[in-house]
Amino acid sequence: MSVRRWSATLALLLTTAVGCATPKTAASPERPNITAVPEPGVEARRLTVPFDVYAFSPADTMTVESAEALLVRDCMRGQGMTVEVPPLPVEADSEPPNRRRYGVIEPRIADLFGYHVPPDGPSVVAYKDRTNAQDKGLSPKARDAEKGCSQKAQDRLSAGTPKVDDSLFNQLIFKTFDDSQHDGQVVQVFRSWSGCMAGAGFHYADPLAAITDDRWSTDKPSPQEIRAAQADVRCKAKTGLVATWAAVEQRIQSAAIRAHAKDFQALKANKDRQLAAARRVIARG
Secondary structure, three states: OOOOOHHHHHHHHHHHHHHOOOOOOOOOOOOOOOOOOOOOOHHHHHOOOHHHHHOOOHHHHHHHHHHHHHHHHHHHHOOOOOOOOOOOOOHHHOOOOOOOEOEOOOHHHHHHHOOOOOOOOHHHHHHHHHHHHHHHOOOHHHHHHHHHHHHHHHHHHHOOOOOOOHHHHHHHHHHHHHHHHOOHHHHHHHHHHHHHHHHOOOOOOOHHHHHOOHHHOOOOOOHHHHHHHHHHHHHHHHHOHHHHHHHHHHHHHHHHHHHOHHHHHHHHHHHHHHHHHHHHHHHHO
8 A cells, every 4th residue: 555645755755866876876786685784873863954844754654654554444344355554663663864865874884784775674674565465465356446545545634734836845855955065065074075085095076976886786785885884984973074064954955944935834734734644543543
């Protein structure tokens, strides 16, 4: 039962764009087959930007999906069909929305995965696997019923929410991120970081060039990739890159919010009302 939420999509869009493939690049490496996945580190959980308030995080998306699944279940029961709803993943397994915004920033992730995307936490894997298995197991009749019920569920959760300009939000997500990379402070910290990386034997102009190096497009991280990612994290800490870049994005995004105040008010109301409706459904069970 797939959720179709413009804001949830946008919340993940930037993560994908700067995590494995930037808007200027393509293929991302596959996830390595490593079972011991540490919880997201404090570095990733603390990293926020102003736009977070208006976009659905991965955890928010699963909350809405779960509510929709419950509504679909009830709708299909009314048609004599039975579907199960998997439990929501535990909070500790949820992906921080800005985890890879500036590349790899967690020492433990660099040690284990290099630049590869770490696997989902176990409860997220279980949630996705059960959801996907159920979707694939639907009969043609049940699939048709599910489509209709899913639309009704989405309509119910979005009832009373204001109309939003998702295309504007999408444009601003990418424009502000691109603008931040050309800010004088960020350009200077990129130079410092690049010099630090060169001292470790790795030559990149900025962190996005490092994480999207074609050499890392492998099934598993190589020893060289691990060393590069470890040096990357150390150099970010040494130069204060994450704090500098985040501060610049705070300023640029805040200015964009002020310039489009009504649009962002609508985005916030839309998100808040959908999540409130979803949580009421989940509380009812």
